[in-house]
Amino acid sequence: MSLAADSSRSLRLTALTKEFSTFTAVKALDLEIPAGKFFALLGPSGCGKTTTLRMVAGLDVPTSGTIHLGDDEITYAKPYRRPVNTVFQNYALFPHLDIHENVAFGLRRRKAKDVDEQVRAMLELVELEGQARKKPPMLSGGQQQRVALARALINRPEVLLLDEPLGALDLKLRRGMQIEIKRIQTEVGLTFVHVTHDQEEAMTMADTIAVMNSGEIEQMGSPAELYENPRTTFVANFLGQSNLIAGTVSNAGSDVVKVDMQGTQVSIPADRAHVTSGPGWVGIRPEKVLIAPEGEPIDAPGNHMQGGVVTDVSFVGVSTQYLVRMPWGQELMSFEQNTGARGIIPRGTAVDVSWRPEFSFLLPASQDVNAGAVEES
Amino acid sequence: MRRGRFTGYWLMLPAVVWLGLFFVIPFLSLLATSLYDPEGSVLTGYDVTYRFANFTDALGEFWQPLWRSLWYAGVATAICLVLGYLLAYAIAFKSGRWRTLLLVLVIAPFFTSFLVRTLSWKLILADDGFIVDALQTVHLMGEDGRLLATPVAVIAGLVYNFLPFMVLPLYASLEKIDGRLIEAAGDLYASPTRGFLKVTLPLSMPGVVAGTLLTFIPAAGDYINARLLGSPNQRMVGNVIQDLFTSTGDYAAAGALSVILMVIIVAMVMVYIRKAGTEELL
């Protein structure tokens, strides 16, 4: 079932700004979302992602800037005059209408034909064909979520906006729905713009993620790109976790940048080094940090450091998470898969630490090392 | 959503005009009346002579019914608070599936005429009614004892008439309390009594405040209960104002007394709300 309009058009935001009386929620945002993509706007609460979404939906009027859908400008169009539909955060299902009429609402407003037939097909797609005559409050959270999705999807919008659509569901249901929404998007081939503060959700579902912070986009790219090569400390901390270690560039080559990090020379691939001189933060993801009891070999030729001591061990099933205090006082995180190849290293053990240079990255020292580290829920 | 800048004013206008014309202006007019020259009459007309002595005259002459009104209304409100709290608490926490039905029963008395119900009280408390008979049979009351024409009857009538005004706001605030809070108090070693005093009661304060005001204000101004169930010895300020306006035609004194009553009530409401710390009620 493909709902995509014949002329797929991209959504383009240009210098989009929204000022409220006391603060600026969105600052001169430029963004182009290609047609048919699953796009996620990721950021902590208050970063302006929902305001951006509401401006695209027409529910908030921008202070300045423009919104284009293909060649049409829709910046000031009324919400009911733009081919954009929204799945609201708490679903906003009409409590006095049954499920069938909720889903039919948009079609009836546009005087579509075969409304009942279309609604039945749509309810089938979201596996709710048996619930058509119930009122929304009688459905479970997951079912309500799917009604909200069906109610928006049935209108075949050019862009479907999802505002934290899974926020109210419990963790297990949320994982299930993530996969289901992704499946539906692939099936219908529409442009989805998904707003969330849950980085795992964004990475699971989206083709492209834009990380937003304080009304601006920090970085945009595929989930793997953002995770492996963050350009800011905010992205490094907000999307997963990172070890950030202070260092100074000693030699910037065309392929490799050498950094003096707490007395050790480490090398970083040039395309991952976002500083070429002076001080910076050497970043490495915890699962890339390998440890072994002092003197034992580590399978990671490259940046090798001695003198670590295990200060904390957490066994979380799929992996074991260690905190290792380094000679310069900083505690590094190291996550190790429980492959069974080796036993758990007890607390207090002296260890060597190592990682492959190609996994590390270098960020400007001017950025706050703790930016984005405290994840909000 | 963009809205017209003046739409709000247009929507508000009719109600504000009505209240302005028929509530605010009349009150100002009452103020003027209270300053009339008491020598005037309906026939000769009235002059506003700014005679502030009207107030002292009215107080001097009618301080007894005025005091009695506040006293009766205070006692009735206190009794209403106890009875109403019991009922509201029972409905909010103990009624289970009967909750809606019980709530309907609380408002049911509204559906029968206020006066007819008060007359029914008169009948119940009558000298040859069954309550007096029963009390006399068990010698709790002398042979010539009576309930009608006593403060007890008037206060019982006030309690009866204004009890629903107490129960509904109390219920509304009790119902909002999360039952888990009370359980948590129990978990933290509070006895049921302490749990009630430290958790339930403070959380229901908005209901207590709203309920007491909704009961006290109409009770203080009421004259029907005093008239039907009491005797001239139970005359309340409402009776006096009513008589001054309709029988005596002494508009100046009636106006002055009304203003005094209003001022006392507003002052009490203000003090009470400030003390109870629920200013957002206004």
Add this chain to the structure above:
Amino acid sequence: MTGLQRAGRWIGDHLVMAAGILVLVYMFVPIAVVMLMSFNDNSDSRNVYAFRSFTLDNWANPCKPDGMCDAVLRSVEIGLLATVVATLLGTLAAFALVRHSFAGRSAINTIIFLPMASPEIVMGSSLLALFVSAGFGGRLGFWTIFIAHVMFCLSFVIVTVKARLAGLDENLEQAAMDLYANESTTFWRITFPLVFPGIAAAALLSFSLSFDDFIITNLNAGQTVTFPMFVWGVSQRGIPMQVNVVGTAMFLISMFLVLGNMLATRKRKLVE
């Protein structure tokens, strides 16, 4: 838990309910007496305080007492008219207060709050003072009662509708607009149906306030007689038992409406 503790807890649990039910009984005794007296035959006696013998005459001839049915009819007329006007004006004002911004909001809130905090005798006498000083002293009647009733119903309507409207999730209206409903369609398809229970409750409240009002009405009625005024008048003399018929009928009709509505809602839920 020991048996004693369990017994103590059982009593504690049920004591509150028992006390609550006693309070309800207190509230219902006078109504029961009204119902009983509506079947009282006191045609041979002026004593209205004793139940003498059972009869259906009062129900068969409700309009026998002079002027009573006229008074009931007048109360219904005034009640309906005042309800329509107060509900309309109050609903508009509630929308203005919840959905629009304007200057002088706190002054307006005070004007709305004050009538609910004023003793009826003060409101009634001040209206009378106005009518008299405006030269309407001789023309008191149907329209002055109507004006007074709309005045004291307005605040209650505004408060009731406002509460309902404030509880309405604005997302619902935005969702409707997002789903191609323009402003007026959104209002009539979403806002109005969802606020309607509040408006209906406000109308019911208005009607019962108006129908039942005595103190304000009595001061501003002139020669016009409403049902409460009729009852007041006869209470000084002998009370015709038909008054109890009206009281009982009012009670039964409204309970029938409320409980019928409740059962219908419950049934609908069961069917679904």
